[in-house]
Amino acid sequence: MIKVKLSAIFCMVCFFCEFSFAGNGGQHFIVQFSPYLILTTPADLNWTMTVGEANYSTNQAVIVDSNESYGIKINCDTVAAGRMQEFDGTGYVTANPKKLYYNLQFKEKDNTLYTNISTMEQVVVSNIPSPGETTYVKYKQAVRYSDPVLPQGRVYRINIVYTVVQGW
Numbered sequence: 001m002i003k004v005k006l007s008a009i010f011c012m013v014c015f016f017c018e019f020s021f022a023g024n025g026g027q028h029f030i031v032q033f034s035p036y037l038i039l040t041t042p043a044d045l046n047w048t049m050t051v052g053e054a055n056y057s058t059n060q061a062v063i064v065d066s067n068e069s070y071g072i073k074i075n076c077d078t079v080a081a082g083r084m085q086e087f088d089g090t091g092y093v094t095a096n097p098k099k100l101y102y103n104l105q106f107k108e109k110d111n112t113l114y115t116n117i118s119t120m121e122q123v124v125v126s127n128i129p130s131p132g133e134t135t136y137v138k139y140k141q142a143v144r145y146s147d148p149v150l151p152q153g154r155v156y157r158i159n160i161v162y163t164v165v166q167g168w
Contacts, residue, residue: 036067039164042137051143059109059136064128064164071126071168072135074106076117077159084141086150087157098148100141104158109136117160126168 042060049055064070076082079092082103086093105114108124115122125135150156 035166036065037070037164037166038065039063039162041162045139047139047141049141049143051147052145054140054142057139059138062124062135062137062162064132064135066128066132066164066166067130068166069127069129069168070132070164070166071128072124073121073163073165074117074124074137075119075121075161075163076104077161078119080158082116082118082158084156084158087155089153092157093154098150098156100147100156101144102142105140107138107140109138114138114140117158121163124162 040061040063042062045057045060047055047057062072064072079085080099083099083101084104085100086098103116103118106117106124107114124137128135
């Protein structure tokens with residue numbers, strides 16, 4: 001079983017209003033507001049895999065609400081460095097940890113090719129117009145017969161980070 005932890009970035013909108021009154025009693029509103037961005041990431045993924053073949057996740061919904069065009073980048077934590085690593089329930093095992101041989105791979109659901117996940121940010125989608133949409137990310141993990149079976153209570157794990165950048 002694999003558990004994928006996702007992180008999110010949140011921004012709130014702020015409105016600043018300035019009132020001025022003209023000599024004839026009219027009122028002018030001058031409004032400025034900050035960029036607005038909300039990112040909702042998928043919940044943890046508990047994924048049961050089959051040994052000896054590629055395993056494919058279901059579509060994972062990354063929902064963005066933005067008042068500017070944006071792009072989504074993805075990367076993983078530095079400990080796992082792209083490969084799922086043994087996790088004991090409280091943290092990664094550091095003394096001789098077991099890792100899956102192949103990197104976890106990802107793609108935007110409409111793409112045909114999967115890309116190895118890495119610690120470097122990689123583009124999932126770019127130039128998505130405002131107000132935003134749901135982007136679906138799929139994952140692929142090959143498991144070899146020689147990948148170690150973990151003791152009871154341990155799982156393979158990797159932390160996935162989604163980053164949304166406005167104006168990109």
